[in-house]
Amino acid sequence: MTLSRRTWLQSLGVSSLIGAAVGRLGGQTPQSLPASHDNHSMGLVGRIGSGQMSPSRYLRAWNFSDAEPAQRPKYYRETPRPDGTMLREYEIFAVDKEIEIAPGLFFPAWTYNGQVPGPTIRATEGDRVRITFQNAGSHPHTMHFHGWHPPEMDGALHGQEVQPGKSFVYEFNADPFGLHLYHCHTVPLKRHIHKGLYGAFIIDPRGGRPPADEFVMVMNAFDTNFDADNEVYAVNTVANAYMQDPIQVTVGRPVRIYLINVTEFDLVNSLHLHGMFFDVFRTGTSMTPSERTDTLMLCQGERAIIETTFRYPGDFMFHAHQSEFAELGWMGLFRAVKRDS
Numbered sequence: 189m190t191l192s193r194r195t196w197l198q199s200l201g202v203s204s205l206i207g208a209a210v211g212r213l214g215g216q217t218p219q220s221l222p223a224s225h226d227n228h229s230m231g232l233v234g235r236i237g238s239g240q241m242s243p244s245r246y247l248r249a250w251n252f253s254d255a256e257p258a259q260r261p262k263y264y265r266e267t268p269r270p271d272g273t274m275l276r277e278y279e280i281f282a283v284d285k286e287i288e289i290a291p292g293l294f295f296p297a298w299t300y301n302g303q304v305p306g307p308t309i310r311a312t313e314g315d316r317v318r319i320t321f322q323n324a325g326s327h328p329h330t331m332h333f334h335g336w337h338p339p340e341m342d343g344a345l346h347g348q349e350v351q352p353g354k355s356f357v358y359e360f361n362a363d364p365f366g367l368h369l370y371h372c373h374t375v376p377l378k379r380h381i382h383k384g385l386y387g388a389f390i391i392d393p394r395g396g397r398p399p400a401d402e403f404v405m406v407m408n409a410f411d412t413n414f415d416a417d418n419e420v421y422a423v424n425t426v427a428n429a430y431m432q433d434p435i436q437v438t439v440g441r442p443v444r445i446y447l448i449n450v451t452e453f454d455l456v457n458s459l460h461l462h463g464m465f466f467d468v469f470r471t472g473t474s475m476t477p478s479e480r481t482d483t484l485m486l487c488q489g490e491r492a493i494i495e496t497t498f499r500y501p502g503d504f505m506f507h508a509h510q511s512e513f514a515e516l517g518w519m520g521l522f523r524a525v526k527r528d529s
């Protein structure tokens with residue numbers, strides 16, 4: 189008998205993750221989700237373990253800001269230069285690691301620094317970025333950055349694969365400002381990306397952007413049975429993580445989302461936000477929004493910065509508007525609260 193992926197997921201107890209939201213809207217106290225057996229009450233059962241990066245921490249971490257202070261200089265150092273720019277140095281390594289993508293469901297990932305997505309790299313336009321990449325994994329890998337760089341720094345051309353046990357230093361100027369991406373560019377490309385080798389690369393404009401609560405969201409998915417079709421969808425790897433732990437925002441305070449699509453095997457992915465509209469800055473390369481919408485579609489590798497401000501307190505759902513993706517894990521909540529000052 190051939191199992192459909194939905195049947196297969198049901199056997200794992202992770203199908204139709206969407207329904208958990210239904211009983212929780214309306215400002216109820218957040219609790220761990222019940223293991224309900226009602227026909228129309230569906231959701232995650234249990235929580236992922238603590239042995240990996242939490243999706244909540246990933247949202248607001250860049251340049252290893254989530255590392256222990258004593259550990260951070262091992263992975264990230266910044267040195268001011270005479271012209272006012274920075275030299276930013278990173279230590280990135282590829283390593284094979286099993287990661288938990290839903291409670292009890294593990295995926296044999298290839299990772300940058302043991303996490304999926306990899307660490308967010310953030311510079312300001314004109315900075316010098318120097319990345320020492322070590323391949324501690326079992327396959328050849330590279331780091332291919334979007335943005336301006338000479339071909340010898342591309343990490344995609346013939347002979348540029350970094351073999352297991354070897355290293356390479358990527359160095360280039362941060363240009364242009366915007367929301368970019370880095371990923372492995374070893375063939376078969378779709379497999380090396382899909383296995384988890386990707387991360388956000390943010391370049392801020394010299395004058396910065398207006399103050400806002402900022403979040404990095406990477407739309408990704410996992411082909412758990414390697415049939416070139418995804419079984420689990422998420423933003424930031426863990427299915428429905430932000431249903432269990434809603435993203436806290438403040439009424440009246442601007443929010444900025446750095447949204448990236450790295451989903452393989454599906455041509456497009458999308459984000460839809462309930463109860464409000466947002467401004468879109470495609471690829472983040474302009475300070476003027478190109479559209480105002482409530483649903484944004486991104487092709488594989490496409491990015492956009494989204495800005496909005498919550499008007500009302502309470503829970504606001506966000507999810508892929510491909511309903512199938514939403515039901516297989518790509519759904520979360522913002523929880524807006526009123527605060528003084």
Ligand SMILES: [Cu+2]
Binds near residue numbers: 329330373381
């Ligand atoms: Cu690779």
